[in-house]
Amino acid sequence: MAYWLFKSEPDVWSWDDQVAKGDAGEEWDGVRNYQARNFMREIKIGDRGFFYHSQSDKAIVGIVEVIAEAHPDSTTDDDRWECVDIKAIEPLPKPVTLAMCKDDSRLSDMALVKQARLSVQPVTEDEWRIVCELGGL
DNA sequence: GCCAACGTTGGC
DNA sequence: GCCAACGTTGGC
Numbered sequence: 001m002a003y004w005l006f007k008s009e010p011d012v013w014s015w016d017d018q019v020a021k022g023d024a025g026e027e028w029d030g031v032r033n034y035q036a037r038n039f040m041r042e043i044k045i046g047d048r049g050f051f052y053h054s055q056s057d058k059a060i061v062g063i064v065e066v067i068a069e070a071h072p073d074s075t076t077d078d079d080r081w082e083c084v085d086i087k088a089i090e091p092l093p094k095p096v097t098l099a100m101c102k103d104d105s106r107l108s109d110m111a112l113v114k115q116a117r118l119s120v121q122p123v124t125e126d127e128w129r130i131v132c133e134l135g136g137l
Numbered sequence: 138g139c140c141a142a143c144g145t146t147g148g149c
Numbered sequence: 150g151c152c153a154a155c156g157t158t159g160g161c
Contacts, residue, residue: 054159117143117158
């Protein structure tokens, strides 16, 4: 199983919005970036991901599971863009902020730290474990 | 609200 | 195919 990080502006689509969708989940649509799209093509059903709030929060706030692999993005007619579907699994007892990731030398290679603008990014197993630990899981 | 970083577009 | 111009994202 692989691990990922999904980034969203909470004003547009927040963790609470995701939780409200329950097990039905929701399309992770609106990605207009080739690098992120290419990662989504590698994502498999059952993969886990962090849900990150950019802008005001700048924190990893929850864990999601992939329930549908890459398929055309229904929010555009442009067939270059695809999306996956995810559902909320559980919140992090303690959100892990960007500052915490930057302060932890073990996380200095995280895509989140190094590539601020990438909206879908891979997370290594070690990084996953460390962030869960920091988050109180 | 500003600005740096980065991705995309289009002219050559 | 290169690169300048432009647009967008996201941290501060």
